[in-house]
Amino acid sequence: MSQSQFTIYTSSDPYGPGAINGLTGSLLTVLDACLVNGYGTGSNYKAPAGWTKPLPNVSGSLGCYKQGSGSQFTMFVNDSGPNTSAAAREAWVTGWESMTSLAPSGSVFTASNSAGSGYGQFPLPPQLLTYGHVVWRKSVANDYTSKSWMIMADASTMYMWINTADTTAPPFYMHYGFGDFYSLAGTNDKARCFIYGRVAENAAGSAGQYDWTDLISFSNQIDTGNQLSVAQPGHFLARNAVGGASSVGFTKKGDNSYTGTTYGSSPYACAINGIISIPTVDNSLILSPIYIVEPAGPSLRGRLRGMYHMCHPASSFTDGQTIQGSNDFAGKSFMIVKPGISTVSMWTMETSPTVETN
Amino acid sequence: MATSQFTIYTSSDPNGPGMLLGTAGSLVSVLNACLVNGYTGKPSAGWTKPIPDISGSMACYKQASGSQFTLFVNDSGPNANSLTREAWVCGYETITSLTGSTGGGSIFTGSYGNGTGYGQFPLSFQNGTYGHVVVRKSSANDTTNRPWIIAADASTMYMWVLTGDVANSYAHWSFGDIYALRNTDVYKGYIYAMPTENSTPGGNNDVCDCINMGCQRDQGSNFSGQMAGHFVARNMSGFGGSNWFSRRGDAGVASSGHDAACYVTNINGVLPCPNPADNSIWMNPLWMMDYPTIALRGKFRGLYQICHPISNFSDGQVFSGSGDFAGRTFMVVKTSPYNSMWGLEISPTVDTN
Numbered sequence: 020m021s022q023s024q025f026t027i028y029t030s031s032d033p034y035g036p037g038a039i040n041g042l043t044g045s046l047l048t049v050l051d052a053c054l055v056n057g058y059g060t061g062s063n064y065k066a067p068a069g070w071t072k073p074l075p076n077v078s079g080s081l082g083c084y085k086q087g088s089g090s091q092f093t094m095f096v097n098d099s100g101p102n103t104s105a106a107a108r109e110a111w112v113t114g115w116e117s118m119t120s121l122a123p124s125g126s127v128f129t130a131s132n133s134a135g136s137g138y139g140q141f142p143l144p145p146q147l148l149t150y151g152h153v154v155w156r157k158s159v160a161n162d163y164t165s166k167s168w169m170i171m172a173d174a175s176t177m178y179m180w181i182n183t184a185d186t187t188a189p190p191f192y193m194h195y196g197f198g199d200f201y202s203l204a205g206t207n208d209k210a211r212c213f214i215y216g217r218v219a220e221n222a223a224g225s226a227g228q229y230d231w232t233d234l235i236s237f238s239n240q241i242d243t244g245n246q247l248s249v250a251q252p253g254h255f256l257a258r259n260a261v262g263g264a265s266s267v268g269f270t271k272k273g274d275n276s277y278t279g280t281t282y283g284s285s286p287y288a289c290a291i292n293g294i295i296s297i298p299t300v301d302n303s304l305i306l307s308p309i310y311i312v313e314p315a316g317p318s319l320r321g322r323l324r325g326m327y328h329m330c331h332p333a334s335s336f337t338d339g340q341t342i343q344g345s346n347d348f349a350g351k352s353f354m355i356v357k358p359g360i361s362t363v364s365m366w367t368m369e370t371s372p373t374v375e376t377n
Numbered sequence: 378m379a380t381s382q383f384t385i386y387t388s389s390d391p392n393g394p395g396m397l398l399g400t401a402g403s404l405v406s407v408l409n410a411c412l413v414n415g416y417t418g419k420p421s422a423g424w425t426k427p428i429p430d431i432s433g434s435m436a437c438y439k440q441a442s443g444s445q446f447t448l449f450v451n452d453s454g455p456n457a458n459s460l461t462r463e464a465w466v467c468g469y470e471t472i473t474s475l476t477g478s479t480g481g482g483s484i485f486t487g488s489y490g491n492g493t494g495y496g497q498f499p500l501s502f503q504n505g506t507y508g509h510v511v512v513r514k515s516s517a518n519d520t521t522n523r524p525w526i527i528a529a530d531a532s533t534m535y536m537w538v539l540t541g542d543v544a545n546s547y548a549h550w551s552f553g554d555i556y557a558l559r560n561t562d563v564y565k566g567y568i569y570a571m572p573t574e575n576s577t578p579g580g581n582n583d584v585c586d587c588i589n590m591g592c593q594r595d596q597g598s599n600f601s602g603q604m605a606g607h608f609v610a611r612n613m614s615g616f617g618g619s620n621w622f623s624r625r626g627d628a629g630v631a632s633s634g635h636d637a638a639c640y641v642t643n644i645n646g647v648l649p650c651p652n653p654a655d656n657s658i659w660m661n662p663l664w665m666m667d668y669p670t671i672a673l674r675g676k677f678r679g680l681y682q683i684c685h686p687i688s689n690f691s692d693g694q695v696f697s698g699s700g701d702f703a704g705r706t707f708m709v710v711k712t713s714p715y716n717s718m719w720g721l722e723i724s725p726t727v728d729t730n
Contacts, residue, residue: 203655236629244633245647260654276591276628300613300672301558316649319659 024372025171025178025325026068027354028052034059038165039181041108041158044079046098051076053170054084054177069174074121081121081133089175089199089376090212092257093118095135097152102132105221106161111152114141114197114214114266116257141214141266142255153216153253155195159185159223169356171368175199175376176324178368180356185223191358193217194232194366200311201375202321210258211321211377213269213311218253226290226361227283229253233359233366235273235309235328237287247272247317249286260313260320270314273328274307280363291364293330305330306348306367324376325369333357333365341370382725383528383535383679384422385708386410392417396522397538399462399515402434404452411527412438412534422529428475435475435490443532443554443729444566446610447472449492451509459575460518465509468552468568468619470496470610498568498619499608508619510570510606513548513578516541526710528721529553532729533678535721537710540578545692547713548578549585555609555665555675556728564611565675567622567665572606579714581605586713587641588626588682589666590634603668604641613667613674622674625664626682635715644717646684659684660702660720678729679722687711687718695723 028049030038036052039045052058057067069087076082080099086092093115100107111132116139123133134140134150144151158166158181168181169192176198183193195216202208219229226234231251250268259267270286277293295305307328311320329336336355344351351373357365388396394410397403409430415421423441430436434453440446447469454461472494491497491507501508515523515538525538526547533553540548550570557565569585576582584604603621612620628634631642644663651657661684663677683690690709698705705726711718 203652203657208654245631247630247647272629274627274629276589276625278591294671295673296670299558300562300667300674303558305673316653317647318649318653320654 021376022372023173023175023374023376025173025368025370025374026065027370028065028170028172030165030167030169032059032065033063035065039157039168040163040165041161042163043100043107044098046110046155046157047076047080047082047096049168049170050082050084050096053172068172068177073118077121083115083118083121083135086198086212087174090210090257092116092139092212093137094197094214095121097133097135100161102220105154108158108161109154109156109220111150112155112195112197112214112216113152114212114255114257115139116210139257139265141257143266146255146266146268147218147253148220153195153214153218153255154220155179155216156183156185156193156223157181158183171325173374178326189358189362191360191362192356193230194359196232196323199324200321201324202377203319204260204321205377208260208262208321210256210262212257213255215251215254226359226364227288230360231283231288233291233361233364234271234282234288235275235278235291236270236312237275237281237289245317246270246286247312248314250314251286251288256311256313256320259315260318268314269320270312270317271323272310272312272319274330277305277307277330280361282361290361291328291359291366292333293328295331297331297335303346304342322375325374327353327367327369329355329365329367333363336365342367379729380725381530381532381678381727381729383530383721383723383727384419385723386419386527386529388522388524388526390416390419393419397514397525398520398523399518400520401454401461402432402452404464404512404514405430405434405436405450407525407527408436408438408450411529422534423531427472431475437469437472437475437492440553440566441531444563444610446470446496446566447494448552448568449475451490454518455490456574459511462513462515462518463574464512464514465491465505465507466512466550466552466568466570467491467509468498468566468608468610469494470566496610496618498610500619503608503619503621504572504606505574510550510568510572510608511574512536512550512570513540513542514538516577528679528723530727535680542577543579543714545712546578547586547710548583549713551585554678556678556730557675558673559613560730562613562675564609564615567607567609569607583714584641586644586715586717587624587635588628588631588644588663589623590640590642591625591628609665609674613670613672621668623666623668624677625666625673627661627684630659630684632686632716643715644682644719645687646682647686648684650685650689657700658696660707676728679727681707681720681722683709683718683720687716690718
């Protein structure tokens with residue numbers, strides 16, 4: 020099996036792009052540095068993740084990033100403050116199978132509300148927020164106040180966490196992602212690319228309200244039946260499993276039976292955490308992959324690369340804590356990222372050069 | 378890792394004990410044949426009888442390996458309402474007599490006998506007044522033939538009975554060892570069956586074909602709840618006596634939930650069969666969750682949840698594993714009151730400790 024390793028970029032890296040803020044272009048600056056250009060020298064050098072820019076930035080606030088491997092699709096970012104209410108504190112992000120222009124297409128679009136132009140847009144305009152995009156909130160305010168962030172990326176997948184300061188007690192990460200998942204169909208799955216973000220403009224909100232990025236599907240609910248057939252808002256794939264359709268929603272499946280807290284109602288979801296106290300009977304930690312589930316079926320399409328559901332309370336771990344795997348996870352190393360907007364979610368990220376890849 | 382293989386005994390086996398009936402002693406006859414004596418073409422599972430049967434309806438069966446605990450069976454029609462259509466079963470760490478019960482007084486005498494010994498599970502206050510769970514043999518107290526299946530080796534036995542309460546629906550119960558996550562777990566012997574007398578399998582009467590729903594909206598986790606009729610000799614710390622446990626599968630893929638004291642869901646799945654992306658069948662071990670610590674204690678040996686609709690499988694269907702299950706062979710047992718099915722491992726690869 021092919022394997023890869025994520026590079027970890029943070030706002031505190033020497034010679035890096037620095038903190039993000041609530042001004043136009045600040046997200047582009049960070050993404051340019053991490054995904055395309057790299058930064059630093061000597062022991063402080065961080066190589067770029069290997070993505071390219073098929074089109075040059077426009078005005079320092081419209082940009083695009085093409086995966087260096089895998090599906091080789093393109094992420095478009097409108098960091099010009101496209102929503103009049105949210106202004107520059109939020110960016111729009113859209114996936115394209117191929118991009119032809121950073122400028123808008125169609126009469127409803129103007130330069131400032133562009134979602135780009137090209138082929139194979141995900142999400143499509145009817146699917147989310149009129150123009151077809153998810154929202155990546157950068158900051159609680161439209162100002163230059165520094166906000167810390169972290170990106171984990173390789174040539175085909177990038178995950179981003181931003182401490183937006185929407186809540187300071189406790190502070191939490193808003194979370195976003197774009198790129199390839201590990202497809203159960205292997206490289207025959209030519210459109211194994213996802214995007215996820217928030218579903219409302221200019222709203223902090225809470226988990227399960229505007230933001231499902233730190234939640235997994237509740238899956239089975241006594242009064243509503245199985246929830247895997249309902250896509251999580253703000254979660255889209257380029258195409259379905261057979262590649263015969265355009266953008267489709269998806270949901271994430273961890274091991275929901277271990278979780279202890281539920282959120283939202285359409286669909287029901289639960290935090291990425293667990294109730295199994297530590298130490299366990301066999302003195303081991305329990306991790307579950309996070310699966311990509313297509314609601315049609317519902318069927319398992321693949322796994323989020325290098326991201327796991329830790330089935331223990333988030334209170335048992337600290338942000339940044341590292342863990343060495345054993346047994347089924349022998350040879351793998353992990354780092355905890357916490358908390359998410361639900362305040363009790365955490366991500367367990369694979370940091371070793373063992374991330375499954377296809 | 379040590380492995381074992383279940384022998385599959387059925388009511389249709391040539392030279393076997395034949396069908397189960399709703400009459401006294403029919404369960405003892407079947408268990409004697411399968412667990413202790415064997416019959417032409419089928420060796421016994423290797424269990425022993427530390428005490429001889431009484432009147433052909435009260436008997437006990439000691440595991441030959443593992444915990445080496447003993448299953449007590451009262452098949453005399455001990456409940457005045459259900460009579461001989463149901464038997465009582467309980468576990469003992471050590472059994473000393475098939476009659477009475479130490480310190481039990483008058484309620485434990487005669488046909489209400491639950492045996493006598495050390496380390497009873499369940500205890501009298503935990504289930505069924507006298508400390509037992511219920512094996513439903515038939516919907517009626519008569520000689521109507523009831524097909525059955527037993528899968529057993531020297532330390533674990535599973536039984537399914539088509540009781541006739543619901544057409545083609547198996548009542549299920551089991552006694553024996555789990556595969557413990559902790560090798561030093563010497564109290565890993567369990568028993569599960571119906572918790573109530575004279576009732577139809579299913580509903581709140583029977584969750585033997587269910588897994589715990591785990592996290593439930595507005596309820597939080599249900600693993601801290603008791604799964605009725607499910608008992609282990611001691612908790613995972615080894616202290617105290619009989620304790621409840623819960624069964625865990627992948628509730629996330631199961632098709633529907635039920636409110637049966639604690640929320641449970643069926644042992645099946647909603648994934649298309651095969652899963653389109655990888656053209657594979659997905660399975661999940663069935664786990665024992667310690668009560669009330671909600672800790673994973675071990676796996677039910679050779680018993681799996683198939684994460685696809687039961688309509689895609691037929692009873693008795695055999696399939697070979699691949700991927701994580703390479704080298705293992707499984708047989709489907711279906712259906713049940715909650716529309717569940719079991720993937721039973723029939724190859725000599727069953728996890729054992």
